[in-house]
Amino acid sequence: MSQTVNLRQHAEEAWNAEGDASIAHIAPASDRVLEVADGVGLLPGFGNVITFRDDDELVLFDTGNPVTAEISHAAIRAWSDLPLTAAFYSHGHFDHVMGLAPFDAEPGPRTQVIAQERVRDRFERYALTAGYNAVINQRQFQIPDLQWATEYRQPDVTFRDAMTVTRAGFTFDLFHAEGETDDAAVAYVREHRLLLPGDMFIWLAPNCGNPQKVQRFPREWAIALRRMASLGAEIMAPSHGVPIFGADRIEQVLLETAEWLESIVEQTLEMMNAGARLDDIVATVRPPAHLASRSYLAPKYDEPEFIVRNLWRRYGGWYDGNPARLKPATDAELARSVAAMAGGARVVADEALRLLKDGDLRLAAQLAEMATQADPDDADLHVARAEVYAARAEAEESLMAKGVYAWAASESRARAPQESPDAG
The missing domain is CATH 1.25.40.880 (Alkyl sulfatase, dimerisation domain)
Known part of the structure:
Protein backbone atom coordinates (compact mmCIF):
# COMPACT_ATOMS: atom_id res chain seq x y z
CA MET A 1 0.00 0.00 0.00
CA SER A 2 1.42 3.39 -0.91
CA GLN A 3 2.22 6.12 1.58
CA THR A 4 -0.42 8.29 -0.07
CA VAL A 5 -3.15 5.72 0.64
CA ASN A 6 -1.99 5.33 4.25
CA LEU A 7 -2.11 9.05 4.82
CA ARG A 8 -5.55 9.32 3.26
CA GLN A 9 -6.79 6.50 5.46
CA HIS A 10 -5.41 8.26 8.51
CA ALA A 11 -7.08 11.47 7.35
CA GLU A 12 -10.39 9.61 6.96
CA GLU A 13 -10.10 8.25 10.49
CA ALA A 14 -9.43 11.73 11.82
CA TRP A 15 -12.44 13.10 9.97
CA ASN A 16 -14.61 10.39 11.53
CA ALA A 17 -13.11 11.10 14.97
CA GLU A 18 -11.69 7.59 15.15
CA GLY A 19 -8.26 8.78 16.32
CA ASP A 20 -6.59 11.82 17.84
CA ALA A 21 -5.07 13.92 15.07
CA SER A 22 -5.12 17.13 17.08
CA ILE A 23 -2.49 19.36 18.59
CA ALA A 24 -3.37 17.95 22.03
CA HIS A 25 -1.88 14.63 20.92
CA ILE A 26 1.88 15.02 21.21
CA ALA A 27 2.92 13.16 18.09
CA PRO A 28 6.29 11.40 18.13
CA ALA A 29 8.91 12.41 15.61
CA SER A 30 8.35 10.50 12.38
CA ASP A 31 11.20 8.95 10.44
CA ARG A 32 9.30 9.05 7.15
CA VAL A 33 7.87 11.73 4.90
CA LEU A 34 4.38 10.79 3.73
CA GLU A 35 3.24 11.63 0.20
CA VAL A 36 0.40 14.16 0.07
CA ALA A 37 0.44 14.78 -3.69
CA ASP A 38 2.89 14.66 -6.58
CA GLY A 39 6.04 16.39 -5.31
CA VAL A 40 4.48 17.21 -1.95
CA GLY A 41 5.15 15.42 1.33
CA LEU A 42 4.31 15.74 5.01
CA LEU A 43 6.63 14.84 7.87
CA PRO A 44 4.43 14.29 10.94
CA GLY A 45 5.48 15.40 14.40
CA PHE A 46 4.75 18.02 17.01
CA GLY A 47 4.96 20.66 14.35
CA ASN A 48 4.58 19.06 10.91
CA VAL A 49 7.01 19.86 8.13
CA ILE A 50 5.47 20.15 4.65
CA THR A 51 7.98 19.29 1.90
CA PHE A 52 8.12 20.19 -1.79
CA ARG A 53 10.48 18.99 -4.54
CA ASP A 54 11.03 19.04 -8.26
CA ASP A 55 14.07 17.94 -10.25
CA ASP A 56 16.24 20.77 -8.96
CA GLU A 57 15.41 21.86 -5.43
CA LEU A 58 13.74 21.12 -2.11
CA VAL A 59 11.49 23.56 -0.23
CA LEU A 60 9.96 23.35 3.27
CA PHE A 61 6.87 24.93 4.78
CA ASP A 62 7.67 25.03 8.51
CA THR A 63 10.83 23.39 9.79
CA GLY A 64 9.91 21.54 12.99
CA ASN A 65 11.16 21.78 16.57
CA PRO A 66 14.70 21.65 18.01
CA VAL A 67 14.27 18.40 19.95
CA THR A 68 13.56 16.32 16.83
CA ALA A 69 15.57 18.36 14.29
CA GLU A 70 18.10 15.59 13.59
CA ILE A 71 15.41 12.93 13.14
CA SER A 72 13.45 15.23 10.86
CA HIS A 73 16.54 16.06 8.83
CA ALA A 74 17.28 12.38 8.24
CA ALA A 75 13.68 11.68 7.20
CA ILE A 76 13.58 14.61 4.79
CA ARG A 77 16.94 13.68 3.32
CA ALA A 78 15.63 10.15 2.73
CA TRP A 79 12.80 11.75 0.74
CA SER A 80 15.05 14.11 -1.23
CA ASP A 81 18.77 14.82 -1.44
CA LEU A 82 18.24 18.00 -3.48
CA PRO A 83 19.53 21.35 -2.19
CA LEU A 84 17.20 22.98 0.32
CA THR A 85 16.81 26.40 -1.25
CA ALA A 86 13.91 27.90 0.69
CA ALA A 87 11.90 27.45 3.88
CA PHE A 88 8.71 29.24 4.91
CA TYR A 89 7.72 29.91 8.52
CA SER A 90 3.97 29.72 9.09
CA HIS A 91 4.63 31.77 12.26
CA GLY A 92 7.34 32.16 14.87
CA HIS A 93 6.48 29.49 17.46
CA PHE A 94 9.43 27.30 18.39
CA ASP A 95 7.90 24.07 17.05
CA HIS A 96 7.81 25.60 13.55
CA VAL A 97 11.09 27.49 13.25
CA MET A 98 13.77 25.42 14.98
CA GLY A 99 14.52 22.61 12.55
CA LEU A 100 16.97 24.19 10.10
CA ALA A 101 20.25 23.73 11.97
CA PRO A 102 21.11 20.34 10.38
CA PHE A 103 20.40 21.75 6.92
CA ASP A 104 22.47 24.86 7.59
CA ALA A 105 25.36 22.57 8.52
CA GLU A 106 25.35 21.04 5.05
CA PRO A 107 27.79 22.37 2.43
CA GLY A 108 26.46 24.74 -0.18
CA PRO A 109 24.43 27.95 -0.21
CA ARG A 110 22.46 28.82 2.91
CA THR A 111 18.69 28.20 2.80
CA GLN A 112 16.59 31.31 2.25
CA VAL A 113 13.95 31.71 4.98
CA ILE A 114 10.71 33.55 4.15
CA ALA A 115 8.27 34.78 6.80
CA GLN A 116 5.81 37.49 7.73
CA GLU A 117 7.70 40.53 9.02
CA ARG A 118 6.46 40.32 12.64
CA VAL A 119 8.37 37.07 13.14
CA ARG A 120 11.48 39.15 13.81
CA ASP A 121 9.67 41.06 16.55
CA ARG A 122 8.61 37.76 18.10
CA PHE A 123 12.17 36.48 18.20
CA GLU A 124 13.28 39.70 19.90
CA ARG A 125 10.55 39.29 22.51
CA TYR A 126 11.51 35.66 23.06
CA ALA A 127 15.08 36.70 23.82
CA LEU A 128 13.83 39.30 26.32
CA THR A 129 11.51 36.84 28.09
CA ALA A 130 13.42 33.57 27.79
CA GLY A 131 13.10 32.76 31.49
CA TYR A 132 9.36 33.40 31.56
CA ASN A 133 8.77 31.36 28.40
CA ALA A 134 10.76 28.48 29.84
CA VAL A 135 8.61 28.47 32.99
CA ILE A 136 5.23 28.69 31.27
CA ASN A 137 6.05 26.03 28.70
CA GLN A 138 7.39 23.72 31.41
CA ARG A 139 4.06 24.16 33.15
CA GLN A 140 1.91 23.86 30.02
CA PHE A 141 3.58 20.73 28.66
CA GLN A 142 4.76 19.25 31.98
CA ILE A 143 8.42 19.21 30.88
CA PRO A 144 10.44 20.29 33.95
CA ASP A 145 13.81 20.71 32.21
CA LEU A 146 12.57 22.52 29.09
CA GLN A 147 14.91 25.38 28.09
CA TRP A 148 14.00 28.43 26.02
CA ALA A 149 16.23 29.59 23.20
CA THR A 150 17.55 33.13 22.96
CA GLU A 151 18.89 32.85 19.40
CA TYR A 152 16.78 32.06 16.34
CA ARG A 153 17.22 31.45 12.62
CA GLN A 154 16.09 34.81 11.35
CA PRO A 155 14.10 35.17 8.12
CA ASP A 156 16.04 36.44 5.11
CA VAL A 157 12.97 37.74 3.27
CA THR A 158 9.81 39.10 4.88
CA PHE A 159 6.48 40.40 3.68
CA ARG A 160 3.78 42.54 5.28
CA ASP A 161 0.41 41.75 3.67
CA ALA A 162 0.96 39.31 0.80
CA MET A 163 3.67 37.79 -1.38
CA THR A 164 3.90 35.25 -4.19
CA VAL A 165 6.95 32.99 -4.41
CA THR A 166 7.71 30.39 -7.08
CA ARG A 167 10.09 27.62 -6.00
CA ALA A 168 10.56 23.91 -6.79
CA GLY A 169 7.98 24.22 -9.57
CA PHE A 170 5.24 25.41 -7.19
CA THR A 171 3.57 28.79 -6.78
CA PHE A 172 3.11 29.85 -3.16
CA ASP A 173 0.58 32.63 -2.64
CA LEU A 174 1.22 33.91 0.88
CA PHE A 175 -0.93 36.24 2.94
CA HIS A 176 -0.69 37.59 6.47
CA ALA A 177 -3.23 36.51 9.08
CA GLU A 178 -3.77 37.16 12.78
CA GLY A 179 -5.08 34.34 14.93
CA GLU A 180 -3.05 32.30 17.39
CA THR A 181 -0.27 34.79 16.64
CA ASP A 182 0.11 38.18 15.00
CA ASP A 183 2.75 36.92 12.54
CA ALA A 184 0.99 34.09 10.68
CA ALA A 185 1.69 33.37 7.01
CA VAL A 186 -0.98 31.28 5.25
CA ALA A 187 0.01 29.76 1.91
CA TYR A 188 -2.03 28.56 -1.05
CA VAL A 189 -0.19 26.38 -3.57
CA ARG A 190 -1.92 26.81 -6.90
CA GLU A 191 -0.68 23.67 -8.65
CA HIS A 192 -2.44 21.30 -6.22
CA ARG A 193 -5.08 23.68 -4.82
CA LEU A 194 -3.28 23.05 -1.55
CA LEU A 195 -3.93 25.22 1.51
CA LEU A 196 -1.24 25.50 4.19
CA PRO A 197 -2.90 27.11 7.24
CA GLY A 198 -0.09 26.63 9.75
CA ASP A 199 -1.75 26.73 13.18
CA MET A 200 -4.87 28.51 11.93
CA PHE A 201 -6.42 25.03 12.03
CA ILE A 202 -5.32 22.44 14.63
CA TRP A 203 -8.11 19.81 14.60
CA LEU A 204 -9.47 21.33 17.84
CA ALA A 205 -11.07 24.53 19.08
CA PRO A 206 -8.70 27.35 18.17
CA ASN A 207 -5.79 28.07 20.50
CA CYS A 208 -7.15 31.53 21.02
CA GLY A 209 -7.23 32.13 24.76
CA ASN A 210 -4.07 30.52 26.15
CA PRO A 211 -3.94 31.95 29.69
CA GLN A 212 -0.15 32.08 29.90
CA LYS A 213 0.68 33.51 26.47
CA VAL A 214 0.50 36.88 24.76
CA GLN A 215 -2.53 38.31 22.97
CA ARG A 216 -4.52 36.14 20.58
CA PHE A 217 -6.91 37.49 17.92
CA PRO A 218 -10.31 35.70 17.82
CA ARG A 219 -12.15 38.16 15.57
CA GLU A 220 -9.29 38.45 13.08
CA TRP A 221 -8.90 34.66 13.14
CA ALA A 222 -12.50 34.22 11.99
CA ILE A 223 -11.99 36.73 9.19
CA ALA A 224 -8.90 34.85 7.99
CA LEU A 225 -10.74 31.52 8.11
CA ARG A 226 -13.48 32.86 5.85
CA ARG A 227 -10.83 34.15 3.44
CA MET A 228 -9.19 30.71 3.42
CA ALA A 229 -12.56 29.04 2.79
CA SER A 230 -13.08 31.21 -0.30
CA LEU A 231 -9.97 29.80 -2.00
CA GLY A 232 -11.61 26.49 -2.94
CA ALA A 233 -8.69 24.33 -1.76
CA GLU A 234 -8.86 20.59 -2.51
CA ILE A 235 -6.22 19.66 0.09
CA MET A 236 -5.44 21.33 3.42
CA ALA A 237 -2.25 20.35 5.22
CA PRO A 238 -2.11 21.95 8.68
CA SER A 239 1.05 22.18 10.73
CA HIS A 240 -0.48 19.90 13.39
CA GLY A 241 -2.42 16.75 12.58
CA VAL A 242 -3.25 15.09 9.28
CA PRO A 243 -4.38 16.75 6.04
CA ILE A 244 -8.00 17.14 4.99
CA PHE A 245 -8.86 16.01 1.47
CA GLY A 246 -11.87 17.37 -0.39
CA ALA A 247 -13.09 20.91 -0.99
CA ASP A 248 -16.41 20.38 0.81
CA ARG A 249 -14.76 19.17 4.00
CA ILE A 250 -12.19 21.95 3.98
CA GLU A 251 -14.85 24.59 3.50
CA GLN A 252 -16.93 23.06 6.29
CA VAL A 253 -14.19 23.05 8.93
CA LEU A 254 -13.04 26.56 8.07
CA LEU A 255 -16.51 28.11 8.03
CA GLU A 256 -17.69 26.28 11.14
CA THR A 257 -14.57 27.26 13.05
CA ALA A 258 -15.14 30.85 11.94
CA GLU A 259 -18.76 30.67 13.11
CA TRP A 260 -17.68 29.19 16.46
CA LEU A 261 -15.24 32.04 17.05
CA GLU A 262 -17.63 34.72 15.81
CA SER A 263 -20.30 33.59 18.26
CA ILE A 264 -17.93 33.91 21.22
CA VAL A 265 -16.71 37.30 19.99
CA GLU A 266 -20.22 38.66 19.44
CA GLN A 267 -21.54 37.47 22.81
CA THR A 268 -18.54 38.85 24.66
CA LEU A 269 -18.62 42.25 22.97
CA GLU A 270 -22.37 42.57 23.46
CA MET A 271 -21.98 42.10 27.22
CA MET A 272 -18.91 44.35 27.38
CA ASN A 273 -20.81 47.08 25.54
CA ALA A 274 -23.64 46.72 28.06
CA GLY A 275 -21.22 47.29 30.95
CA ALA A 276 -21.03 43.73 32.28
CA ARG A 277 -18.18 42.62 34.50
CA LEU A 278 -15.69 40.07 33.24
CA ASP A 279 -16.85 37.55 35.87
CA ASP A 280 -20.39 37.68 34.52
CA ILE A 281 -19.28 37.40 30.90
CA VAL A 282 -17.13 34.34 31.59
CA ALA A 283 -20.07 32.70 33.37
CA THR A 284 -22.48 33.47 30.52
CA VAL A 285 -20.79 33.10 27.12
CA ARG A 286 -21.01 29.70 25.47
CA PRO A 287 -20.06 28.51 21.95
CA PRO A 288 -22.84 27.51 19.53
CA ALA A 289 -24.60 24.38 20.76
CA HIS A 290 -25.15 23.01 17.23
CA LEU A 291 -21.36 22.75 16.77
CA ALA A 292 -20.70 20.97 20.07
CA SER A 293 -20.40 17.55 18.41
CA ARG A 294 -17.63 18.61 16.00
CA SER A 295 -14.42 16.83 17.02
CA TYR A 296 -12.35 19.60 15.42
CA LEU A 297 -13.95 22.12 17.79
CA ALA A 298 -13.48 20.13 21.00
CA PRO A 299 -11.92 22.22 23.82
CA LYS A 300 -9.07 19.79 24.49
CA TYR A 301 -6.21 22.25 24.07
CA ASP A 302 -7.69 25.69 24.72
CA GLU A 303 -11.25 26.45 25.83
CA PRO A 304 -14.00 29.04 25.41
CA GLU A 305 -13.77 30.76 28.79
CA PHE A 306 -10.09 31.48 28.17
CA ILE A 307 -11.02 33.01 24.81
CA VAL A 308 -13.52 35.29 26.59
CA ARG A 309 -10.78 36.48 28.94
CA ASN A 310 -8.49 37.07 25.98
CA LEU A 311 -11.16 39.14 24.26
CA TRP A 312 -11.56 41.22 27.42
CA ARG A 313 -7.80 41.82 27.43
CA ARG A 314 -7.90 42.76 23.73
CA TYR A 315 -10.78 45.21 23.98
CA GLY A 316 -11.13 46.14 27.64
CA GLY A 317 -7.80 46.32 29.45
CA TRP A 318 -6.85 44.53 32.65
CA TYR A 319 -9.49 45.97 35.02
CA ASP A 320 -12.24 43.36 35.25
CA GLY A 321 -15.07 45.60 36.46
CA ASN A 322 -14.83 44.65 40.15
CA PRO A 323 -13.71 47.82 42.01
CA ALA A 324 -12.29 45.76 44.88
CA ARG A 325 -9.73 44.37 42.44
CA LEU A 326 -8.61 47.73 41.07
CA LYS A 327 -6.12 48.26 43.92
CA PRO A 328 -6.57 45.14 46.06
Missing part, protein backbone atom coordinates in the same frame (compact mmCIF):
# COMPACT_ATOMS: atom_id res chain seq x y z
CA ALA A 329 -4.79 43.81 49.09
CA THR A 330 -2.29 41.11 48.25
CA ASP A 331 -3.60 37.57 47.90
CA ALA A 332 -1.72 36.59 51.05
CA GLU A 333 -3.22 39.47 53.09
CA LEU A 334 -6.73 38.55 51.99
CA ALA A 335 -6.09 34.87 52.73
CA ARG A 336 -4.85 35.59 56.26
CA SER A 337 -7.90 37.75 56.98
CA VAL A 338 -10.36 35.11 55.74
CA ALA A 339 -8.50 32.36 57.61
CA ALA A 340 -8.64 34.37 60.82
CA MET A 341 -12.41 34.83 60.46
CA ALA A 342 -12.86 31.12 59.67
CA GLY A 343 -10.87 29.98 62.69
CA GLY A 344 -7.56 29.21 61.00
CA ALA A 345 -6.04 28.15 57.71
CA ARG A 346 -6.68 24.48 58.43
CA VAL A 347 -10.42 25.17 58.71
CA VAL A 348 -10.25 26.74 55.25
CA ALA A 349 -8.36 23.71 53.92
CA ASP A 350 -10.92 21.34 55.47
CA GLU A 351 -13.71 23.26 53.74
CA ALA A 352 -11.80 22.95 50.46
CA LEU A 353 -11.66 19.18 50.88
CA ARG A 354 -15.38 19.06 51.73
CA LEU A 355 -16.18 21.01 48.57
CA LEU A 356 -13.91 18.70 46.59
CA LYS A 357 -15.87 15.70 47.88
CA ASP A 358 -19.11 17.44 46.88
CA GLY A 359 -17.79 18.06 43.37
CA ASP A 360 -17.37 21.86 43.57
CA LEU A 361 -13.86 21.88 42.19
CA ARG A 362 -13.72 25.57 41.35
CA LEU A 363 -14.49 26.79 44.85
CA ALA A 364 -12.42 23.99 46.39
CA ALA A 365 -9.37 25.19 44.48
CA GLN A 366 -9.88 28.80 45.55
CA LEU A 367 -10.10 27.84 49.21
CA ALA A 368 -7.18 25.41 49.05
CA GLU A 369 -5.09 28.14 47.48
CA MET A 370 -6.23 30.61 50.12
CA ALA A 371 -5.32 28.23 52.94
CA THR A 372 -1.71 27.82 51.78
CA GLN A 373 -1.37 31.54 51.14
CA ALA A 374 -2.53 32.24 54.69
CA ASP A 375 0.07 29.87 56.13
CA PRO A 376 2.52 28.80 53.40
CA ASP A 377 4.85 26.98 55.80
CA ASP A 378 2.21 24.55 57.10
CA ALA A 379 3.08 21.39 55.18
CA ASP A 380 -0.25 19.73 56.00
CA LEU A 381 -2.09 22.46 54.12
CA HIS A 382 -0.10 21.52 51.04
CA VAL A 383 -1.44 17.99 51.29
CA ALA A 384 -4.94 19.39 50.83
CA ARG A 385 -3.83 21.75 48.07
CA ALA A 386 -2.12 18.92 46.18
CA GLU A 387 -5.23 16.74 46.46
CA VAL A 388 -7.52 19.49 45.19
CA TYR A 389 -5.35 20.47 42.24
CA ALA A 390 -4.67 16.86 41.27
CA ALA A 391 -8.42 16.33 41.11
CA ARG A 392 -8.85 19.49 39.04
CA ALA A 393 -6.18 18.35 36.59
CA GLU A 394 -7.87 14.97 36.25
CA ALA A 395 -11.28 16.53 35.65
CA GLU A 396 -10.25 19.15 33.09
CA GLU A 397 -10.48 18.59 29.35
CA SER A 398 -8.11 21.23 27.99
CA LEU A 399 -4.36 20.77 27.99
CA MET A 400 -3.97 24.38 29.18
CA ALA A 401 -5.95 23.82 32.37
CA LYS A 402 -4.51 20.36 33.00
CA GLY A 403 -0.98 21.76 32.80
CA VAL A 404 -1.56 24.58 35.29
CA TYR A 405 -3.36 22.40 37.81
CA ALA A 406 -0.96 19.47 37.57
CA TRP A 407 1.94 21.86 38.09
CA ALA A 408 0.26 23.34 41.18
CA ALA A 409 -0.30 19.85 42.60
CA SER A 410 3.38 19.04 42.07
CA GLU A 411 4.41 22.24 43.85
CA SER A 412 2.45 21.27 46.95
CA ARG A 413 3.54 17.63 46.90
CA ALA A 414 7.11 18.88 47.14
CA ARG A 415 6.18 20.83 50.31
CA ALA A 416 3.88 18.23 51.90
CA PRO A 417 5.12 15.96 54.72
CA GLN A 418 7.19 13.13 53.37
CA GLU A 419 6.51 9.61 54.54
CA SER A 420 9.26 8.04 56.57
CA PRO A 421 11.31 5.41 54.66
CA ASP A 422 10.41 2.96 57.43
CA ALA A 423 6.71 3.69 57.29
CA GLY A 424 4.37 0.86 56.51
